[in-house]
Amino acid sequence: MRDETINVLFVCSRNRWRSPTAETLFRSFPGIRARSCGTSKAARKQVQNADIDWADLVLVMEDEHSSRLKARFRQLLNSEVVYVLDIPDKFQFMDPDLVDILEQTVPPILLAALKQD
Structure with missing residues (x-):
């Protein structure tokens, strides 16, 4: 691992x-540094080049x-892996159903990423 x-x-x-x-x-989560951004111009924090450069996993x-x-960000995303979680825009912040979905889908991806390199 790097x-x-x-x-x-x-x-x-x-x-x-x-x-x-x-x-x-x-x-x-052990071994993880996390950030969040948005793709829209109306995003609270819009994704920038520096965010893509920083990320090992998107x-x-x-x-x-x-x-x-x-x-x-095509050129910047060459080495980053992008996973689509398929979570629709129907949840509020910390909605219990959203938390359940995230807790089921994200840890296997993170654990696999931690084992690589």
Whole structure:
């Protein structure tokens, strides 16, 4: 492994509910540093080149987010793995159903990423 931690970027559209929930849940996951951003111009924190450079792993909520990132950051995303979580935009921040979905889908991806390199 390249070092003891990996940088994980969670992305949704406006960085208000889904990606901040994921960041909150996984920022204390062992071996993980987490951030969240949004793809929309109306995002609370819009994804920038520096975020893509920082990330070892990018987890997006929908296919649309992956497409937007690839269109805008194609050259920067060459080495990063982008996973689509297929989580629709119907949850509020820390919604118990959203938390359950994230807790079921994200840890296997993180554990696999920690075992690589």
